[in-house]
Amino acid sequence: MKKNYFILVLFLILLSCNNSDNSPCDNYKWSFHGDTGPDTWSICYSQCDGKMQSPIDISNPIEDEKLNAIDFNYSPSQILLENTGNYLVFNYMEGSYILLDSIQYDLVQFHTHMKSDHTVDSKSFPMEIHLVHQNEETEELAVVALFVEVGEPNPVLETFINDLPKSEGGTFHSETEINAIDLLPESPNYYFYNGSLTSPPCTEGVLWNVMLETIQASQDQMDKYYEILKNNERPVQPINGRKVYLYKERQSLAQR
DSSP: OHHHHHHHHHHHHHHHTTTSSSOGGGGOOOOSSGGGSGGGHHHHOGGGGSSSOSOOEEOSOEEOTTOOOOEEEOOOEEEEEEEOSSOEEEEEOTTOEEEETTEEEEEEEEEEESSOSSEETTBOOSEEEEEEEEOTTTOOEEEEEEEEEESSOOHHHHHTTTOOOOSTTOEEEEEEEEOGGGGSOSOOOEEEEEEEOSSTTOOEEEEEEEESSOEEEOHHHHHHHHHHOOOOOOOOOOOTTOOOEEEOOOOOTTTO
């Protein structure tokens, strides 16, 4: 009922714009809340109603011995931090990348979701970080997702704690370099599935690599990030028969 109400309200707004020279969707500004929240995105972004959408609830993964460990090749970088109104985006300098089956995907940025987009067996987390990568030739996207739980202070998140842009459009250029490798958990194990961007335009064909092991941030750090942007997660989407695969680190004979 609530979803139908939001769609009706947006439809009436768009209908009122039909006599103008502009496209009705020119007046639509998506968000995570209210009359332009996730239930209405597909009206102006058709892929948001697709069959391979993200995030999902991860359950019953299939261990796949054909999967390889993600090869992380991150370098220190200054950060251009931006408040888009929907995300805190940490834009990364060129030169860092991952290899997935020997294919290179360049790290473009990482951003925060408060709380997590994905769930695991219906469990959510207070924060999720998405490291967004793109292949230069094909423009295919690969995202590494990190679940964040309350615990020890996180050195990378602490770097920006006093300089978070408080309003939409605000930016901060950090001359202090950070290395995204310091965000990663110790374990290389991850879930893999094919999905989409978790916000408009909801582009499908995104390679999702969701790390099993969580990382930590202190409650004080969480609170300060929450003060800027919170509840910017999309509800989990139908899996529609997709398979979720599991990479587990292989033990060498010497380890057995």
